[in-house]
Amino acid sequence: MYSVKATAGLTGLTPETLRAWERRYAAVVPHRDDKGRRSYDAAMLQRLTLLYRLTDRGHAISRLAALDDAALQGLLEDSRQLAYGAVDDLPGRMLDAIADYQVDVFDRELTVAIATLPLSVLIGRLVNPLLHEVGVRWADGRLAIAQERLVSSLLQARLLSILNQHPREHKARVLFATLPGEQHQLGLIGAALQAFDAGVPVLYLGAELPAVELARVANRVQAAAVAISSIYPAHAGQVLDELRSLDAALHADIPVWLGGANAAYLGEELALPRLRVIGSADALRHLALRV
Structure with missing residues (x-):
């Protein structure tokens, strides 16, 4: 829990602004002890920081206060996009x-x-x-x-x-690679960067890594997921075989994320419980935020 002074310092607000936002707009509802002193938890700090950043970009607090945290985050992202x-x-x-x-x-x-x-x-x-x-x-x-x-x-x-x-201090959580026959990496790199931007520690292993070797690395580092890209239709049969080998060698609790032009076909053919077909950047970000 954080005091009024600590909360103001961490969010960029003044104590006076913080009090006004609470009283006039119920932007957050602080905890109070038996003497009526206010305190704030980590989720409140995150919300207040979002509110501060958005008001700094010209949005009115009277409108922002009624929005939930997901809507505030989306609005902040829209503001960032428009700024460039x-x-x-x-x-x-x-x-x-x-x-x-x-x-x-x-x-x-x-x-x-x-x-x-x-x-x-x-x-x-x-x-x-x-x-x-x-x-x-x-x-x-x-x-x-x-x-x-x-x-x-x-x-x-x-x-x-x-x-x-920017090496992560935490152990790798999502491994990114392509299987033999898939040389194209740009889409895979873009996906790895999106996961990285979502705060996920990423281990990028590159192109044409045999399934057995990929499983060995994932099992060793206790990965949260393995992300694979497949785009060449001519190599779909080879990738199917490699994915079956990966499924057999990978620990049961490690999901496989599959993206690229072949992803929907491969997902239907394999129908593996651990397989998640990713069809958009939003879907990838949603999965990454859950890691």
């Missing part, structure tokens, strides 16, 4: 640079974005649109194979650096 309007022009500029083989320009723009943007904005407003635009330009002939590979290699190197530059 210039990001929407970046994918086009970066690919124009790659079209002229100006690798230094592309890399500089990407490095600055990684250093300055929240991960949710980086993935949702830069990386995903960039990958979509790569596909469009490659299909209509504006991007050569060499240029597409340049984008992939630069993105992969820089995004993996995010996972490696």
Whole structure:
């Protein structure tokens, strides 16, 4: 439990503002001892911090106080997204640079974005649109194979650096990998970053890891889940066999998260109780927040 003074210091509010929010809007209802002194628990501190951040962005406390914590968190995320309007022009500029083989320009723009943007904005407003635009330009002939590979290699190197530059003190909870035959990693890296942004300690193992080896690592570190991406239809049969091997070798209490273009098909074919098919970023974040 936290006193009024401690709560004000931790949330950024003044004691006077805290009292006013309680009295006028019932933003939180503090605990009181037998002498009437107020105290606050950790959940109240989290809510007050959300309220403080949103009022600092111009939202009225009279409107915010009626919202639950999930709605406040969503509103804060929307505010963060709107604050980075210039990001929407970046994918086009970066690919124009790659079209002229100006690798230094592309890399500089990407490095600055990684250093300055929240991960949710980086993935949702830069990386995903960039990958979509790569596909469009490659299909209509504006991007050569060499240029597409340049984008992939630069993105992969820089995004993996995010996972490696802030090592977690806690043991790995979710392992990310692809199985043999699946070389494509960008979608998997994006998923790992989303889990990382949700506060989950991530161990990124990369592409084409045999199922038996993946199970050995997951069992050894007592992972909370194993996340796998599969996108190549031609390799779906091989991945099916590997997933069966993974299911046989993995401890019974470790779920498997499956994403990518093949995920729905693989999930239907296997029908394994431990398998969770992930069809969207929101679904992944929901699972990550439960770890």
